[in-house]
Amino acid sequence: MSQKPTFAAIAFGLAIGFTGAANAAWQPAKPIEFIATAGPGGGTDNFARAVQNIVTKYKLVEQPIVVVNKAGGSGAEGYTYTKAMAGDPYKVVFGTSNAWNQPMVSKVAYNYTDLTPIAAMVQDEFLLWVKQDAPYQNVQDFLKAVAAKPPGDVKMGGAQSKDTDETLTRMIDKAAKVKFVYIPFKSGAEAAVQLAGGHIDAHVNNPSESIGQWKGSTQRPLCAFSPQRLPDGPKVTATQNWHDIPTCVESGLAIPQFQQPRTVWLPGKVTADQTAFYVDLMKKVQATPEWKEYIERTSQTDTFLIGDAFNKFIKEDIERTRKVAVDEGWLISN
Amino acid sequence: MENLEALMHGFGIALSGNHIFLMVIGVLLGILVGVLPGLGAPNGVSLLLPLTFGMQPVSAIILLSSMYWGALFGGSVTSILFNIPGEPSSVATTFDGYPMARDGRPTTALATAFGSAAFGALVGVVLITLAASWVAQVALAFGPPEYFAVYFLAFASFIGMGGSPPIKTLVSLAIGFALAAVGIDTVSGSVRLTMGIDEMVKGVSFVVAVMGLFGIGELMIAVEEEFHVKAISSKVEWREVFRTLVGLPKHGWALLRSAAIGCWMGITPGGPTAASFMSYGIAKRLSPRRANFGKGEPEGIVAPEAADHAAGTSALLPMLSLGIPGSATAAVMMGGLMIWGLNPGPMLFVEQKDFVWGLIASMYLGNVVAVVLVLLTVPIFAALMRVPFFIIAPVIVIICTVGAYSVSNSYLDVMLMMGFGVLGYLFKKLHYPLAPLVLAIVIGDKAEDAFRQSMLMSKGSLGIFFAKPLVTTLILLGAALLLMPTIWRTIGRMMPRSEVKP
Numbered sequence: 096m097s098q099k100p101t102f103a104a105i106a107f108g109l110a111i112g113f114t115g116a117a118n119a120a121w122q123p124a125k126p127i128e129f130i131a132t133a134g135p136g137g138g139t140d141n142f143a144r145a146v147q148n149i150v151t152k153y154k155l156v157e158q159p160i161v162v163v164n165k166a167g168g169s170g171a172e173g174y175t176y177t178k179a180m181a182g183d184p185y186k187v188v189f190g191t192s193n194a195w196n197q198p199m200v201s202k203v204a205y206n207y208t209d210l211t212p213i214a215a216m217v218q219d220e221f222l223l224w225v226k227q228d229a230p231y232q233n234v235q236d237f238l239k240a241v242a243a244k245p246p247g248d249v250k251m252g253g254a255q256s257k258d259t260d261e262t263l264t265r266m267i268d269k270a271a272k273v274k275f276v277y278i279p280f281k282s283g284a285e286a287a288v289q290l291a292g293g294h295i296d297a298h299v300n301n302p303s304e305s306i307g308q309w310k311g312s313t314q315r316p317l318c319a320f321s322p323q324r325l326p327d328g329p330k331v332t333a334t335q336n337w338h339d340i341p342t343c344v345e346s347g348l349a350i351p352q353f354q355q356p357r358t359v360w361l362p363g364k365v366t367a368d369q370t371a372f373y374v375d376l377m378k379k380v381q382a383t384p385e386w387k388e389y390i391e392r393t394s395q396t397d398t399f400l401i402g403d404a405f406n407k408f409i410k411e412d413i414e415r416t417r418k419v420a421v422d423e424g425w426l427i428s429n
Numbered sequence: 430m431e432n433l434e435a436l437m438h439g440f441g442i443a444l445s446g447n448h449i450f451l452m453v454i455g456v457l458l459g460i461l462v463g464v465l466p467g468l469g470a471p472n473g474v475s476l477l478l479p480l481t482f483g484m485q486p487v488s489a490i491i492l493l494s495s496m497y498w499g500a501l502f503g504g505s506v507t508s509i510l511f512n513i514p515g516e517p518s519s520v521a522t523t524f525d526g527y528p529m530a531r532d533g534r535p536t537t538a539l540a541t542a543f544g545s546a547a548f549g550a551l552v553g554v555v556l557i558t559l560a561a562s563w564v565a566q567v568a569l570a571f572g573p574p575e576y577f578a579v580y581f582l583a584f585a586s587f588i589g590m591g592g593s594p595p596i597k598t599l600v601s602l603a604i605g606f607a608l609a610a611v612g613i614d615t616v617s618g619s620v621r622l623t624m625g626i627d628e629m630v631k632g633v634s635f636v637v638a639v640m641g642l643f644g645i646g647e648l649m650i651a652v653e654e655e656f657h658v659k660a661i662s663s664k665v666e667w668r669e670v671f672r673t674l675v676g677l678p679k680h681g682w683a684l685l686r687s688a689a690i691g692c693w694m695g696i697t698p699g700g701p702t703a704a705s706f707m708s709y710g711i712a713k714r715l716s717p718r719r720a721n722f723g724k725g726e727p728e729g730i731v732a733p734e735a736a737d738h739a740a741g742t743s744a745l746l747p748m749l750s751l752g753i754p755g756s757a758t759a760a761v762m763m764g765g766l767m768i769w770g771l772n773p774g775p776m777l778f779v780e781q782k783d784f785v786w787g788l789i790a791s792m793y794l795g796n797v798v799a800v801v802l803v804l805l806t807v808p809i810f811a812a813l814m815r816v817p818f819f820i821i822a823p824v825i826v827i828i829c830t831v832g833a834y835s836v837s838n839s840y841l842d843v844m845l846m847m848g849f850g851v852l853g854y855l856f857k858k859l860h861y862p863l864a865p866l867v868l869a870i871v872i873g874d875k876a877e878d879a880f881r882q883s884m885l886m887s888k889g890s891l892g893i894f895f896a897k898p899l900v901t902t903l904i905l906l907g908a909a910l911l912l913m914p915t916i917w918r919t920i921g922r923m924m925p926r927s928e929v930k931p
Contacts, residue, residue, distance in 0.1 A: 140764060148482065165837060167631025168613035168620070172837070175627050201613065202620045204627030250886055256618030278573070278882050279616050294572030294886075307773055310780075392770065 121368035122157075125185060129162045130177060132170030132190040137282065138219065138303065138393075140164060142357045143189040145389040146216075149380045156376065169193065169255050171203040178209040180362040184369035187213070188360045193258055195409055196416050200257040200425040207409065209363050211370055214377040215356035215400040215408060217390055219301045220325060221263055222316040222340065223348075224309075226290055234317045234346045237297070238271045246274035252286035252295035255279055257425050259355050260286075263299050263320065265419045270349050290314050301355070302394035306331060318343040320353035325394065337394055354396065356408065374401050436558055439786030442487060443794055451488060452495040452791065456799045459499020460806065464507055470500035470758040478765050486769040487787040491795070493765060494745070494788065497758050498550070498799040501741055505542045505734060506803075510535060511825065513644045517635055517871050518701035518737045520864060521709040523643065525722060525729025532725050536666055540673035540804070541730045545684060547800045548677070549735035552688035553695065553742030554792045567696060568747045573882035574893050578903035579694075580876035582910065583703040583868065586710050589913035593862040601861050605869020608633045609877070616881045628841050637833045638870050641846040642863055644829040646853020648822055670804060680731045683712055687732045691739025696747060701740035702871055706864060708736030714913070742792065749777055749785060 129147055133139035140162075147160050165173035170193050177188040188210065195207035223234065231237040241249045251267075253260025256279040264277045278295055280286045283304035289295045291313035298305075302325070308314045309331055318341050319325055325337035344351050359377055361370060380386055381399050390397050400408050420426050442448070455477075462473035474493050481489035501518075508519040509526035522542060529538040571579075584602060588595045611622045612632030623629035677684070687708040694704035712732035713722045722729045748759045750773075766773055771781060778785050816824075833846035856863050887893035895901045909916075 137764075141767060144764075163838075165631070167837075169615075169618070171613060171620075172628075172631035175630060176837075201618050203613075203630060247888060256614075256616055258618070276885055276888075278885050279618070280882070281615055281878070288569070289572060292569035292572055303767075307777070 121184070121366065121372050123185065123372075124158070126159045126161060127156065127185050127187060129160055130173045130186060130188040131162055131164050132166065132173035132188065132193070134164055134166040137166070138301065139170070139189055139191060139357065141303075141393070142217070145386070146189070146359075146377070146380055149383050149385050150376065152385065153379070153383065155379050168203065169197065169258065171197060171201075171205070174205045174210070175203065177360065177362050178205040181209070182364040183362055184365045184372075186362055187373065188362075190358050190360070191219075191259070191355050192358070192412055192416075194358055194360065195413055196258065196262075199413070199416060200420055200427060202427055207360075210360040211363055211365050212405050212409070213359040213361055213370065213373045213401070214381075215358050215398070215405050216377060216381060217357045218354040218396045218398045219303075219357065220394065220396055221259070221299050221301060221320045221353050221355070222305075223267075223297060223299055223318050223320070223343065224287075224290060224305055224314050224316050225297050226293055226314050227312050229296075231317065233341075234343060234348045237317060238273060238348065241273045241275065242271070247276045249273075249275055249297070250278055250295040251275040252278045252280055252289050252298040254281070254283045254286060257420070257423075259353075260299050262416055262419050263350075263353050265423055266350055266353070267299075267348065269422075287314065302337060303392075306394065316340045318346045318348060320350050321396070322352050325396075328391065328394075356398075356400070356412075357395075377401070432558055435782060435786045436790060438782070439788075439790030440793075442783060442787035443491065443790040448488060448491050448791065449794070449798075451492045452795050452798045453802070455492045455495025456499035456795065456802050459496035459501075459799075460503040460506075460803055461499075462496070463500035463503020463505075470497050470504070473500055474758055474761045474765075478761065481765060481769070486766070486771055486781075487784050489765065489769060490762070490784065490788050491791040493762055494791065495795040495798070497741075497762075498792075498795050499802070500758075501738060502543060502546060502799050502803045505546060506539065509538045509542060509730075511644075511821075512647050513825070513828070514639055517639070517867070518705050518741065519733075520639065520643070520702070520867055521705040521733035522730060522737070524709065524733075524864075525724070525726050528723065529725035529727075529730070534725070536669045537673050537727075538725075538730060540670045541677070541727050542734045543800055543803055544674045544677045545680070545687070545731040545735040546738040547796055548684050549688045549691050549738035549740075550742045550796045551793075552735075553692055553739040554789065554796070556692050556696075556739075556743055557746050557789055557792070568750075570899055573879045573886060574896070574900045575903065577876060577879035577883055578894065578900045578907065579703075580872050580879065582903055582907040583707055583872065584865075584876070585907040585911040586707050587862075587865045587868065589910040593860070595914065597861050598865045601856070601863070601865040602869045605866040606873045606877070608638070608866075608870050609873030615874070615878050616885075626841070628839065631837065632874075633845065633870060634836045634842060635867075635871055636836050637842045637846045638849050639867060640829040640832050641849025641851075642853035642856070642867065644825055645847065645850025646857060646863075648825055649850065649854040650857050651818070652822065677731070680728055683716075683728050683731050684735050687712065687735035688739040691736035691741075692743045694736070695740035695743030700744065700872075701737045702868065704740035705733035705737040706868055708732040742796075745788075745792075749773055749788075 129143045131140045131143040143162050147162050150156055150160060165176055170190055173188055173190065174194060177186055180186045194210065197203055198206040225231055225237060231240060251264045253264060260283070261277050261279065264275055268274055280289065283298070283300045286295065286298040287300055287305045287308050290298055291308055305314060309316065312332070320343050322342070324342055325340065327338040328336050330336045359373070361373060417426070458477065459470070459473060462470065473496055477493060477496060481492060484492070504514065504519040505522050505526070508514045508522040509530050512523050512527040514520045514523055526538045526542060587602065588598045607622070612620070612630055614621050620630055690708045690711070691701070691704045694700060694707065709729065709732050712728050713719055716722065716726070716728055718726060718728070744759060748763055763773055771777060771784065829846060830843055833842045834840070836842050853863060856866070883893050894904050
């Protein structure tokens with residue numbers, strides 16, 4: 096990411112339609128493909144489409160943008176496809192931290208180093224949810240009840256296997272000295288319905304995956320895995336909003352932070368100019384009121400990481416996941 | 430009563446000029462994407478989605494759902510005329526619809542299909558109207574063991590009632606399971622059966638499989654048998670359409686039974702595909718004209734069509750009330766709901782009455798519009814059958830190739846599709862049933878996930894399948910279906926004068 100100092104210059108050049116430094120600024124000359132590594136309706140799909148809408152609305156790019164879903168293999172399909180497109184600056188892939196975490200735990204045909212990082216545009220939060228009529232008032236009650244039962248009796252649901260949800264579950268196991276049995280479902284939405292039906296005891300869904308269920312009083316959050324409480328906002332239920340939910344540390348579960356970044360990548364082997372163009376594009380998207388509205392609607396946290404900050408974040412996240420993966424024996428040998 | 434009042438309010442919203450116009454546009458576009466294989470309802474709805482962002486949510490959902498109804502009807506058209514099912518749920522319609530059309534009665538086949546489909550859809554909407562609150566609770570009772578039990582029921586009904594020798598059905602199912610296992614495994618997260626081809630991580634797409642098995646496979650058989658499409662009068666006989674529709678009530682019992690199966694499978698997560706197959710299987714088993722099934726028996730069209738549409742319609746209820754999309758199309762629509770700022774869930778019925786009841790009212794109207802439009806366009810589709818085989822055959826190859834490629838812009842899919850064509854040909858030649866194979870590709874991995882989730886929950890004890898009344902009933906029902914042939918035979922032997930022949 097050595098092209099960082101040129102961002103401002105390029106932004107300025109684009110803003111006034113200045114094309115004099117033709118060799119520095121790259122502009123797309125044909126339609127751009129946004130690859131969402133999730134099925135239609137999923138969080139990553141909504142993310143890609145939100146960016147597409149903003150870019151189209153403000154005409155930030157002259158070329159049309161098409162969103163395609165490549166959700167197969169928990170997103171591996173999209174990344175593998177992008178890897179094969181090395182050098183093609185018209186493919187932009189949208190994903191999460193699975194870009195670097197999935198290759199660590201399953202034998203997929205790509206690694207995040209095959210891709211060119213553009214930005215982590217927003218962080219989705221995690222909360223610990225239980226059924227509405229469960230007897231526990233706070234995390235302590237719940238964890239005590241879990242500890243009192245034989246290991247593996249209490250069921251934690253989540254999306255996918257060995258991905259963020261299971262990693263977080265294993266971190267809770269460790270922090271609270273308990274043992275959940277983890278039941279992987281296809282998506283967080285599916286886990287939420289299973290909790291509403293009482294088939295599992297808890298899950299660690301993102302806010303947007305369970306807000307409807309919370310409103311509908313089938314389940315409620317006990318605590319948020321974030322350093323401070325989620326931002327104040329309109330009431331979700333009759334009496335509470337997201338800010339009323341304590342952080343997990345506050346309520347005695349020592350996991351200070353667990354978030355899922357929503358990430359944007361280009362294929363490998365693209366030029367610095369091309370990378371700079373998209374970094375700049377995402378910056379412009381991030382500055383619009385529609386972006387703020389998207390973040391609020393989905394109750395995510397506004398953190399925008401590019402360049403070195405993004406790379407540093409990836410390194411830290413890999414370290415954290417690797418610890419859990421080593422303990423659980425998930426690491427693949429290759 | 431409260432529901433009826435709300436429904437009247439909904440009609441007030443749906444019956445505006447603007448909304449009727451949207452319904453007509455949606456249905457026409459839907460029929461178009463339904464008729465063009467490879468471009469199904471989910472693609473069509475996704476393509477239309479960006480146009481709805483500026484609309485009122487209720488107008489947007491009316492447009493999208495009308496497109497869905499149109500696509501469901503359009504899908505039956507290709508199943509009947511070309512033997513290429515546009516959607517997984519129209520596969521069962523090909524069994525008798527195609528032979529009937531080939532025998533020179535395409536108008537009858539189409540009219541039968543549309544009539545029964547409309548009836549199924551109507552039953553589905555009435556059910557939604559009456560049982561909105563109750564249904565949400567039934568769906569909540571479904572945990573992994575119950576899911577597995579429903580899938581087990583679907584597989585068992587094939588072995589027990591499919592009509593082919595059970596061992597051949599089992600072989601067909603097993604091949605389907607193996608194909609469904611390709612790709613990432615949800616429960617362990619590991620990559621399976623990719624044969625060293627990186628791209629296989631995405632799994633085997635249903636569309637690719639069906640295009641090959643039915644499109645190409647059937648074509649090879651046709652070429653081998655020097656099959657010629659007989660020139661059929663392009664004049665659609667309106668009298669024939671009316672005679673068919675008026676004659677439908679004589680299949681009243683089959684209609685009602687199929688609609689009931691459809692509603693049950695739509696609300697519970699079985700889905701339209703399982704519903705249409707199961708309905709077809711049961712109709713075949715119970716019909717006195719059993720031998721005629723597969724050769725253009727009207728009830729063989731009535732049963733899957735009524736069940737498919739009843740399930741497709743009633744499947745919107747769990748989507749709205751619980752946020753569980755029953756089909757790919759419902760999933761796309763749910764994405765739309767979120768973009769319009771609505772959260773699917775039980776509270777939608779409380780907070781967004783205008784939206785929910787406007788949609789339900791539009792389902793009545795939209796299906797009427799769809800039936801009228803699709804009947805009016807029948808002449809155009811029926812005329813397609815007059816095109817000589819030497820033109821149709823390359824067109825089918827092109828459609829299948831483009832369709833397979835467009836699934837994810839991949840040549841691998843085209844190669845796979847050709848492979849499935851050979852497989853389909855071999856299956857036909859050796860008299861193995863294709864339907865169980867397709868069913869297993871579609872729900873095989875779901876059944877596997879549900880089974881392994883159940884095992885995680887019970888720490889490996891099979892007792893979990895007998896722990897609650899609902900799951901026990903489903904499993905026992907499945908077991909009964911599985912043993913059905915043996916039971917029939919025993920009864921037949923005990924009562925020699927019985928009409929039931931083994």
